[in-house]
Amino acid sequence: MxxxxxxxxxxxxxxxxxxxxxxxxxxxxxxxxxxxxxxxxxxxxxxxxMMPTEQLGDREAPLYPAVVKTFKYNGIDYKIYHVPTADGLKEWALIDRGLEKSNFIDPQNPEAGLIEWQGHWTELTWVYQLSPTWDNFKILFSSLPFPSMILNTLMIVFIGEIGVLISSVLVAYGFARFSLPGGNLLFYILIATILIPEKITFIPSYYFFIRVLQWRDTLYPILLPLYFGNAVYIFLLRQNFKSISIELEEAAMLDGAGPLHRLFSVILPQSWPVITTVALLHFFYTWNESRQAAVYLSTSSAFLPVSFGVQNYQSLIRIDNVIQASSVVVLIVPVLVLFLAQRFFMQGLIITGMER
Missing domain, CATH: 1.20.5 (Single alpha-helices involved in coiled-coils or other helix-helix interfaces)
Known part of the structure; x- marks a missing residue:
């Protein structure tokens, strides 16, 4: 059995x-x-x-950071080639070039003198050696105001996080717990705004902020809308708040707790996963956002965020490795944040999708 x-x-x-x-x-x-x-x-x-700049234009270069191996002979650096011989493949430095024969020297035994090799030297390939360099990052920080752009981005993220969390939490709590006249209709209208492409609102927003309020080259057009909530975040928070047992709030009401007291003492302590989710989503959005900066901050370098700043300086700096290095620096930060907070992120998404 x-x-x-x-x-x-x-x-x-x-x-x-x-x-x-x-x-x-x-x-x-x-x-x-x-x-x-x-x-x-x-x-x-x-x-x-970490590749040297000259490696980018070399089609025969390996995929790892490397430079052509050289040998100093009589005070001059000569490149080392793979040379086929009767004894196998050798690594020799090319001294004298010729159409039918060339002179090489063995770096392992330079005392032997020049070695004559029959063949066309252009058919030979260079010998590469591993050579990672950090000079690209030095050029990045010396050519771009990278530290100030990072600080600008973190400032926008921090101020924006405060505004979007406070406004979205309050609105979501109202939709989740209060029976408002036409509340369901208002919620459906709010959710419908998610379907409106952001590009459609650019022109009226630009006219209002620039022409009416004269907010040019300032962070107000970027930060102020965040203090009026976000439809996606409100939806996630509302669904999570509705999954929390209302009996807990009723017990708090018997103790004389008001709406805000119940929100901060009952709801929010049980909603940290979804709050972390919202904070991460907004962090990723703000970190990669460059369109608003291009519209409102294009004529000022004082408040440039890192996403738009790198794109703006890319046309001025023609060093591909530097652009690649800056892209790595920009991309690794949100990836690390997601990796460190993925447990809260996934838990928040799961809890948000649960029915009450």
């Missing part, structure tokens, strides 16, 4: 190793393959950021 029961529970038999090979291993390989497809571009960006 025990053996029959075990086989009914495990259709592949009692061997855990056999079950792991048949069921778990293929799934793990598939997951790792998908992860590798996403990680490879990021890894290449990191590697390319």
């Amino acid at each position: 025990t053996t029959l029961k075990t086989r009914l529970l495990n259709k592949y038999g009692t061997s855990p190793r056999k079950r792991w090979i048949i069921e778990i291993l293929p799934f793990n390989l598939f997951v790792w393959l998908i992860a590798l497809l996403y990680i490879l571009p990021v890894l290449y960006m990191v590697v390319a950021a």
Whole structure:
């Protein structure tokens, strides 16, 4: 009976190793393959950021940071080539070039003098050696006002987080707990605004902020709308608030707690996962946002965020490695934030999707 029961529970038999090979291993390989497809571009960006500038124009260069190996002979640096000989492939430095024969020297035995080689030297390939460099990052910070752009972005994120969290939490709590006249209709209208492309509102927003309020080259047009809530965040918060048992609030009401007291003492302590989710979503949006900065801050460099700042200076700095290095620096920060907070992020999404 025990053996029959075990086989009914495990259709592949009692061997855990056999079950792991048949069921778990293929799934793990598939997951790792998908992860590798996403990680490879990021890894290449990191590697390319440490490549010497001259390597970018070399078609024969390897994919890792490397420079052509050289040998100093009589005070002059000569490039080392892969030279086929009767004794195998040698690494020799090319001294004298010729159409039919060239002179090389063996870096391992320079006392032997010049070695004559029959063949065309242009058919040979260089010898590369690993040579990562941090000069690209030095050029980045010396050519771009990168520290100030980072501070501007963090300031926009911090002030925006306060506004969007306070306004979205209050509105979501009102929709979740209070029976307002026409409240459902207002909520549906709010959700419908999610379908409106942001580009459609650019022209009226620009006219209102620039022509009417004269807010040019200032952060007000970027920060002020955040203090009026966000439809997506309000929806996520409302769904989470509705999943919290109302009996807890009723118990607080018996103790004389008002709406705000109940919000801060009952609702918010149980909603940290979804609040963290909203904060992360807004962080990613603000970190990568460049359209609003291009519209409202294009003529001023004092408040440029890092996303628009890198794009703005890209046309002025023609060093590909520097642009790649800056892109790596910009992209790694939100990736690290997501990695460190992914547990709260996923838990918030799961809780938000639960029915009351």
